[in-house]
Amino acid sequence: MSADATSHAPGTTINGVSPQQRTIEETLTDTVLASFEKCEDPRLKDLMQALTRHLHTFIREVRLTEAEWDAAIAFLTAAGHITDDKRQEFILLSDVLGASMMTVAVNNEAVGNATEATVFGPFFAEDAPEIPLGGDIAGSASGQPCWVEGTVTDTDGNPVPNARIEVWEADDDGFYDAQYTDGRIAGRAHLYSDKDGNYSFWGLTPTPYPIPHDGPVGMMLEKVGRSPVRASHLHFMVTAPGLRTLVTHIFVTGDPQLEIGDSVFGVKDSLIKDFVPQPAGTPTPDGRDLEGTGWARTRFDIVLAPTGA
Amino acid sequence: MSADATSHAPGTTINGVSPQQRTIEETLTDTVLASFEKCEDPRLKDLMQALTRHLHTFIREVRLTEAEWDAAIAFLTAAGHITDDKRQEFILLSDVLGASMMTVAVNNEAVGNATEATVFGPFFAEDAPEIPLGGDIAGSASGQPCWVEGTVTDTDGNPVPNARIEVWEADDDGFYDAQYTDGRIAGRAHLYSDKDGNYSFWGLTPTPYPIPHDGPVGMMLEKVGRSPVRASHLHFMVTAPGLRTLVTHIFVTGDPQLEIGDSVFGVKDSLIKDFVPQPAGTPTPDGRDLEGTGWARTRFDIVLAPTGA
Ligand SMILES: [Cu+2]
Numbered sequence: 109m110s111a112d113a114t115s116h117a118p119g120t121t122i123n124g125v126s127p128q129q130r131t132i133e134e135t136l137t138d139t140v141l142a143s144f145e146k147c148e149d150p151r152l153k154d155l156m157q158a159l160t161r162h163l164h165t166f167i168r169e170v171r172l173t174e175a176e177w178d179a180a181i182a183f184l185t186a187a188g189h190i191t192d193d194k195r196q197e198f199i200l201l202s203d204v205l206g207a208s209m210m211t212v213a214v215n216n217e218a219v220g221n222a223t224e225a226t227v228f229g230p231f232f233a234e235d236a237p238e239i240p241l242g243g244d245i246a247g248s249a250s251g252q253p254c255w256v257e258g259t260v261t262d263t264d265g266n267p268v269p270n271a272r273i274e275v276w277e278a279d280d281d282g283f284y285d286a287q288y289t290d291g292r293i294a295g296r297a298h299l300y301s302d303k304d305g306n307y308s309f310w311g312l313t314p315t316p317y318p319i320p321h322d323g324p325v326g327m328m329l330e331k332v333g334r335s336p337v338r339a340s341h342l343h344f345m346v347t348a349p350g351l352r353t354l355v356t357h358i359f360v361t362g363d364p365q366l367e368i369g370d371s372v373f374g375v376k377d378s379l380i381k382d383f384v385p386q387p388a389g390t391p392t393p394d395g396r397d398l399e400g401t402g403w404a405r406t407r408f409d410i411v412l413a414p415t416g417a
Numbered sequence: 418m419s420a421d422a423t424s425h426a427p428g429t430t431i432n433g434v435s436p437q438q439r440t441i442e443e444t445l446t447d448t449v450l451a452s453f454e455k456c457e458d459p460r461l462k463d464l465m466q467a468l469t470r471h472l473h474t475f476i477r478e479v480r481l482t483e484a485e486w487d488a489a490i491a492f493l494t495a496a497g498h499i500t501d502d503k504r505q506e507f508i509l510l511s512d513v514l515g516a517s518m519m520t521v522a523v524n525n526e527a528v529g530n531a532t533e534a535t536v537f538g539p540f541f542a543e544d545a546p547e548i549p550l551g552g553d554i555a556g557s558a559s560g561q562p563c564w565v566e567g568t569v570t571d572t573d574g575n576p577v578p579n580a581r582i583e584v585w586e587a588d589d590d591g592f593y594d595a596q597y598t599d600g601r602i603a604g605r606a607h608l609y610s611d612k613d614g615n616y617s618f619w620g621l622t623p624t625p626y627p628i629p630h631d632g633p634v635g636m637m638l639e640k641v642g643r644s645p646v647r648a649s650h651l652h653f654m655v656t657a658p659g660l661r662t663l664v665t666h667i668f669v670t671g672d673p674q675l676e677i678g679d680s681v682f683g684v685k686d687s688l689i690k691d692f693v694p695q696p697a698g699t700p701t702p703d704g705r706d707l708e709g710t711g712w713a714r715t716r717f718d719i720v721l722a723p724t725g726a
């Protein structure tokens with residue numbers, strides 16, 4: 109990627125372009141930048157000027173053809189037309205370009221040993237039921253039962269009691285409850301850590317699922333030879349007073365999609381956990397009778413960063 | 418703009434970010450770049466990788482907030498929903514960010530004395546009527562009559578006979594024929610240069626008009642304090658065998674919008690022409706009787722670049 113690194117720098121961007129042409133292009137960028145100088149909102153001005161610089165440098169660097177510009181307009185138009193209350197193609201586009209994950213990264217800067225954040229995804233719901241410690245989030249969602257346990261602490265190792273833990277996941281057909289039309293609430297719940305910061309619940313062993321890929325984003329992924337599938341994961345959102353809200357997933361050691369590549373780049377090594385298979389008949393931690401089916405167990409210790417970090 | 422120049426270079430982009438955080442962000446970009454490595458179309462791969470680099474650098478450089486990311490998604494969604502067969506908000510967006518003009522620039526590189534290109538705009542029509550030399554393009558379009566004349570030559574000064582010259586413009590209410598619902602064809606025509614490369618026609622003295630600004634792009638222009646108005650202009654497209662097709666406008670010396678700023682950045686100094694007012698009663702070049710109204714005249718000598726330049 110040395111070519112990438114150098115070609116992003118000014119003065120090295122444009123190869124084989126005459127000085128006359130180069131002046132024309134640079135003057136155009138300066139004119140567009142200057143057009144935002146009257147903006148009274150300094151942050152908006154910075155954003156528009158930075159967007160202009162990167163967009164112009166992109167076009168100049170790749171020497172974008174008029175046919176490619178037409179294709180980009182057609183792509184955005186198609187994305188706009190498939191987008192409605194249920195489908196959000198622009199978020200998918202941001203996701204598959206890693207722009208969503210980069211936004212998460214810059215808004216959740218690394219703080220020592222604090223648990224890393226990842227993408228929020230489109231399937232969180234405000235109204236998930238509350239379950240007690242050790243309760244089951246599955247409802248009618250199908251899949252292998254999975255015992256999940258851990259502690260919530262701050263970055264100094266102090267337990268965080270009463271942290272609100274939202275968890276949600278797809279069933280083993282790869283669908284969230286909201287993707288069914290019957291109004292079910294399944295595969296999601298919230299619970300609270302106990303006085304020592306401990307939590308536990310029954311979920312489902314995560315399985316892979318594709319992002320919606322029957323639209324322009326899916327077509328782009330196919331053209332570039334990329335999989336639309338997300339690595340298997342279980343979503344968490346953890347909130348506690350005085351601590352930074354954590355939005356993250358855990359992933360599954362050995363999931364082949366980790367090698368193929370998560371379609372939205374949500375994976376961090378620190379978030380890949382062992383989901384240990386338990387043969388049918390293995391006693392469960394809470395004495396639950398699983399009627400002769402196998403299950404799995406995993407541990408996820410959550411470390412919350414200080415607020416404002 | 419020295420800050421702009423330096424902040425676009427790698428290694429200086431991200432200020433006040435810890436080495437740990439910086440590694441996280443750089444690793445994410447590398448992962449996304451690598452995801453396009455399997456793309457079998459080398460040009461598409463280059464485009465997607467360049468897009469990724471500039472998009473990621475933009476997000477990192479401005480430290481895009483999650484609220485700003487939400488606003489960007491909402492903007493694109495609104496642009497998608499206002500776009501239909503008649504309205505193209507993504508083209509407007511490209512226009513007001515100077516991306517359309519930059520694309521024109523990189524596809525019509527400066528060649529010596531060749532006439533400069535500018536944006537095509539959305540109002541060209543394939544089926545404009547043919548007029549003879551000295552004919553009138555106005556039809557039912559209202560405005561001050563304007564005599565336009567010039568020559569078409571190549572960059573060596575050789576006349577180009579029989580060049581096809583398409584011309585189109587708004588009426589003095591600021592509307593193109595296609596913006597009326599009555600199906601009129603007005604303010605547009607095509608003609609051919611004569612054996613010495615000369616051409617002439619009656620058009621209308623150009624007047625300013627706004628781009629459609631009742632949508633998200635118009636709202637953005639208002640927020641940043643920019644005018645949606647285009648500098649007054651007359652469109653040309655000139656084609657001749659063996660020469661590069663020229664898409665351009667001419668602008669009007671003294672038009673106040675030249676100072677305020679053309680909303681789509683189409684102006685080049687070389688394209689600003691004197692439109693010389695002719696008091697009522699001044700004899701016309703072709704003896705046309707204008708029944709006591711004033712008129713204007715201008716000259717636009719067109720120099721076509723070689724094909725492939
Ligand atoms: Cu850039």
Ligand SMILES: [Fe+3]
Binds near residue numbers: 229231277341343
């Ligand atoms: Fe998910």
Ligand SMILES: [Fe+3]
Binds near residue numbers: 538540587650652
């Ligand atoms: Fe126009």
